Amino acid sequence: MATNTSPATNVPTISELRTKVRELLQNRETEFNVLVVGRPGSCKSTLINSMNMALAERWRELAEFGMGDSNNTLRLDKIPLFEDRFMEEKVEGYMAKVNFWDCAGIENVSDEAYGEFIGLTLDGKVPDKTTVFASVNKSDKQLMTVRELREEFDTVVEENRFHRLLLLCAADETVSENLLTLIKTTTSAHKNMGRNIPIFLAMSKADRIKDDQREYRKRKETAERLLNLGGNMQRSTELTLYHVAKEGEDGGCDVDVYGKFLQNEDIDKDLLILLINLLDPAFDRGLAYNENTDIEPEVEPEPSSEPTGLINKLATFWWKR
Numbered sequence: 001m002a003t004n005t006s007p008a009t010n011v012p013t014i015s016e017l018r019t020k021v022r023e024l025l026q027n028r029e030t031e032f033n034v035l036v037v038g039r040p041g042s043c044k045s046t047l048i049n050s051m052n053m054a055l056a057e058r059w060r061e062l063a064e065f066g067m068g069d070s071n072n073t074l075r076l077d078k079i080p081l082f083e084d085r086f087m088e089e090k091v092e093g094y095m096a097k098v099n100f101w102d103c104a105g106i107e108n109v110s111d112e113a114y115g116e117f118i119g120l121t122l123d124g125k126v127p128d129k130t131t132v133f134a135s136v137n138k139s140d141k142q143l144m145t146v147r148e149l150r151e152e153f154d155t156v157v158e159e160n161r162f163h164r165l166l167l168l169c170a171a172d173e174t175v176s177e178n179l180l181t182l183i184k185t186t187t188s189a190h191k192n193m194g195r196n197i198p199i200f201l202a203m204s205k206a207d208r209i210k211d212d213q214r215e216y217r218k219r220k221e222t223a224e225r226l227l228n229l230g231g232n233m234q235r236s237t238e239l240t241l242y243h244v245a246k247e248g249e250d251g252g253c254d255v256d257v258y259g260k261f262l263q264n265e266d267i268d269k270d271l272l273i274l275l276i277n278l279l280d281p282a283f284d285r286g287l288a289y290n291e292n293t294d295i296e297p298e299v300e301p302e303p304s305s306e307p308t309g310l311i312n313k314l315a316t317f318w319w320k321r
């Protein structure tokens with residue numbers, strides 16, 4: 001009997017990916033919170049709307065996103081996916097307990113006030129709809145101290161604790177080294193009540209990388225090194241999301257007569273794979289409380305098996321069950 005060795009046959013179809021997401025969600029009992037951070041314009045809000053599209057198969061502007069360069073997100077905004085909050089409708093088969101939190105874009109800063117704010121957010125102490133800059137800045141010239149921030153945000157709301165952090169970097173921009181270093185330190189166990197919150201990296205606007213692949217590779221490697229993700233294909237990816245081409249830009253996604261995006265299977269597949277990786281229970285290990293908060297910041301939860309590439313890893317994971 002012929003054995004099928006073609007790697008292509010191992011690539012799951014979109015409906016298999018959706019089924020896998022459903023399965024992973026059914027196994028989760030509590031809210032699953034993902035904090036989406038990155039510089040202004042790194043596609044945080046677009047990612048949240050696109051993720052909803054990949055599952056709900058309908059375009060909804062759940063997160064306020066910039067069609068021009070306006071519409072910057074200013075707040076920390078909790079966005080439940082698979083739920084249309086305007087029509088109070090849930091997408092059947094999905095548990096409406098996955099929240100992607102849209103955060104205001106943070107410039108390439110190294111100020112500890114920003115690190116502390118993100119840390120307090122990850123601990124579930126910063127309420128939904130908090131205005132980020134007004135909270136971190138005391139005045140035009142002065143940032144809040146760590147102590148002042150801790151006093152301001154001193155109460156944990158259990159369902160607002162975070163399980164993953166997703167960092168976005170625009171593929172066509174210089175890596176924000178200060179910001180990435182700050183985030184890496186902030187998510188480490190010694191900063192978060194002993195919890196070690198797994199970081200995922202996505203290089204956004206991948207469609208813009210055509211002629212300068214080499215430069216792009218270097219940028220991605222820099223980001224992975226700063227976040228200690230080198231070679232971990234399950235936690236580092238690149239994405240093109242639902243967007244309208246800017247003037248002078250090629251491509252862009254198809255829209256209907258009302259200007260709403262039409263489904264794009266390539267975009268949806270990449271997002272579903274990212275979500276499956278985010279939901280992988282192997283990454284929950286770091287979230288247990290660790291009394292020893294002197295734990296080395298470098299100690300990180302790793303996936304259960306050796307990743308061999310995103311699709312392959314997923315396919316292996318997929319067919320094994």
Ligand SMILES: Nc1nc2c(ncn2[C@@H]2O[C@H](COP(=O)(O)OP(=O)(O)OP(=O)(O)O)[C@@H](O)[C@H]2O)c(=O)[nH]1
Pocket residue numbers: 038039040041042043044045046047064065066067068069071072073074103104105106204205206207208239240241242243244
């Ligand atoms: N070329 C390209 N542009 C994109 C893509 N995804 C989003 N954009 C555009 O990038 C711009 C910024 O997107 P947003 O999602 O608002 O970025 P953000 O990170 O939420 O920005 P802030 O809220 O200001 O921090 C918008 O004009 C999007 O249309 C993509 O995949 N490719």
Ligand SMILES: [Mg+2]
Pocket residue numbers: 044045046064065066071072073102103105
């Ligand atoms: Mg935004």
